[in-house]
Amino acid sequence: MRPRIAIIGGGPTALFALQALISSDNPLSIEIFEQFGQIGPGMPYREGLNDPRMLANIASREMPPLRMPFAEWLREQDETFLSRFGIARDAIDEAAYYPRLALGAYFTAQLAEIVARGRALGHQIELSPHTRVTDVVPGDAGSAVRWQRKGRGGASVHDHVLIATGHDWDDPESAASGLLSPWPASRLRMLANRRIGIVGSSLSAIDVAVAIAAASGTFDTIDGRTIWSPGEHAGTFSVTMMSRNGMLPEADAYYPLPFDPLPSLTxxxxxxxxxxxxxxxxxxxxxxxxxxxxxxxxxxxxxxxxxxxxxxxxxxxxxxxxxxxxxxxxxxxxxxxxxxxxxxxxxxxxxxxxxxxxxxxxxxxxxxxxxxxxxxxxxxxxxxxxxxASVPHRSIRRLLALHDAGRLEVERVEGEVGHLGQGAHFDAIVDARGQKPRKLAEIGLPTIARTARWSKRSGNDRFRLGFAQPMAGTIQCIAIPYLLRRYPFMQGLVNAHELGETAARCILAQAAARPARPSQVPEPPRGLAMAG
Known part of the structure; x- marks a missing residue:
């Protein structure tokens, strides 16, 4: 019987894991569950969530390749595609930064190629969009993945489960602080021509400022200089970026790849x-x-x-x-x-x-x-x-253009920024501080939240969750929000690549050592304490 693998989440981490899994000489059965309609881009690169002007914070040369390197893939696209993202063919370069949505299109295309390749190699690969996983229940015959799809519930048993759910943002409607979420970016256009405070000063905060500024006026390049001109209704439009240190991020500087090791701190x-x-x-x-x-x-x-x-x-x-x-x-x-x-x-x-x-x-x-x-x-x-976290030069130029136009300031704040009562000179405040670390208790999978604990493991097993009750197969958590407490630098596509490949190696080693067992949906274990 083929080893049965469930990947929960359909973003880049899942793609890197899938690409590594299909290298197996033994046929596998793999299913990817994604709560949204599109598998591949993930939240940071998905249409509808991001503004076309938002730039990815990674240059093409740094991106771990899937079936084809990103810049090479871009060169194969037609003029209609390139113009949609404002990309000039003669300017495509491995050192350049590109819109997040262009990366999203790349991931979607690469997924199709990886799936086709995997099926040609004899693997069974099933894609399940619009499917929200509600629980994962470990058992002695495998782990039951419980899901909801278009109002219908179901469950399937898998020998190995990868939790790769990606970014996890607070619901702005339920947040007690009154701060607005920057997602989806389409909502930012509603803040045009108003006095806006932005909590944070990283690339995420810059993206918010640029998106609102673009809805309130226009950015142009004249004689090599970026300028911003107000629209007809810009009025008192202004942006204030607020952070504890009052600094702006630095512009991306040159460095060679791969890195040379340091003399002592290797x-x-x-x-x-x-x-x-x-x-x-x-x-x-x-x-x-x-x-x-x-x-x-x-x-x-x-x-x-x-x-x-x-x-x-x-x-x-x-x-x-x-x-x-x-x-x-x-x-x-x-x-x-x-x-x-x-x-x-x-x-x-x-x-x-x-x-x-x-x-x-x-x-x-x-x-x-x-x-x-x-x-x-x-x-x-x-x-x-x-x-x-240095940022693309285009982003810095846009900030300088807004400041030169008298529409952008940076403010140093002490302590936490609260709701509008704390800053009555703003019409709205957007929280753009990025992903917050999460605990396993917050993972949204009740049995995992109640019974799982981080195990002290190393190598390819280091993302495996531990359970007091014996279970068959493995459950690994490679969702970045839940790793940030233990791995504070765990961000971006380079880490997504490492996570996906490491988790895949763990599965392939386990699958080679233990045969898959017959399907039987287990019941949730009871009375086990969770260590977060």
Missing amino acids: KERALEEGQSGQAGLLDRLFALLVDDLARLDPTYARAIDLKTRTVETYAAAHFAERLAVDPFVWAKRNLAEAERLNRQRRVTPWRYAILRAHEVFECVTAELSAADLARFHQHLKSVFTDNY
């Missing part, structure tokens, strides 16, 4: 330090980072007196110069520097070092003690987040 060294024990692990890793930064960029090290810095004091020194300058002055200066370095294909040594260190810390944060993980989140994470 993944191998970090894992060795982890094996030496949790006590003092964060401080040992930080000391290695300090040594590498001092060696690779002594000017930067002297400027912030790096050798005297600790985990608790480094970020303040790192951001001090930037915080002392008007954010738009800094943004203009930083954009010019990034454009020059991209033309010259040169790196800023400290930026490139922090970018590489981010990958090292990413592989060991799950090994930190609870106290060190809290220290990392409070004191160090912002340096890495700011570095890898």
Whole structure:
């Protein structure tokens, strides 16, 4: 009997998992459940949820390929398709950033090719759109996936289940704060010509500002300079972006791929330090980072007196110069520097070092003690987040255009931003801070929420959930919101690729070791405590 595999969620992570699964020499039975009508794009790239002007935060060259690399696929599209997304054929480049909806079309097309390839290889692949999974119940004959589809309920038994549900946003209608959600983006057009506050200053917040500005006026490029002109009814339209530090993100800077390893803080060294024990692990890793930064960029090290810095004091020194300058002055200066370095294909040594260190810390944060993980989140994470969350140059130009037109400001706020009563000078406030970490108790699958726990596993098994009651097969959670507490850097397509492939390897290893069992829908286990 073929191993039966359920993938819950039909976004990029599911596509990467499916592509890896069909490499199996043994025939598999795979079903993808997706609550929306389209399988492939996922929430960040889906039509209807995103505005055509919203840019993906990853360059083509960084995107893990599916059946065909993205830029190569773009070159095969006709002029009608390219013009729909404002893409000039002669400007297609591996280093360029493209609209999210263009990536969504790519994922949809790649899904069709992967499915066709998998079926040609003898795998059974079933796609189930408009199907909301309501529970997953583990049992000794497999796990029952319970679902609702167009008012009809059902269940099917699978040997292996991948929970890959992707982004999970609060329902803005039920949020007590009164803050508006940026999704779906079509709702942002209703905020045109009004005074808008935006919580956050990352690319998500920039996308919100650009979408509302485009509904209130027009962006144009004249003599290489981006300008914004108000529409007929723009009136007092304005945007204020609010964040704790009052900074704007930096423009994407050049770096080579693949990354060169750091001299001291390598993944191998970090894992060795982890094996030496949790006590003092964060401080040992930080000391290695300090040594590498001092060696690779002594000017930067002297400027912030790096050798005297600790985990608790480094970020303040790192951001001090930037915080002392008007954010738009800094943004203009930083954009010019990034454009020059991209033309010259040169790196800023400290930026490139922090970018590489981010990958090292990413592989060991799950090994930190609870106290060190809290220290990392409070004191160090912002340096890495700011570095890898740099944004497309076009986005910075649009922000500068809005500011030059007198319509955009950045405000530093203390504490949490509440509803409109806290900011009566806004007609509406949009919460654009991005995905929040979730607990398993919030996963929306009652049996999993009640009985599952994170297991202390490594390698290809590290995303497997543990259960007190014995069960057949595996259940893995590779939904990013539920991984963020243990893996704080788990974001984007590169991680989606790693998650999908890792989960697929786990399944293929298990399937090779254990034959599939006959179908029998199990009942939910009772009385087991959940560890979130």
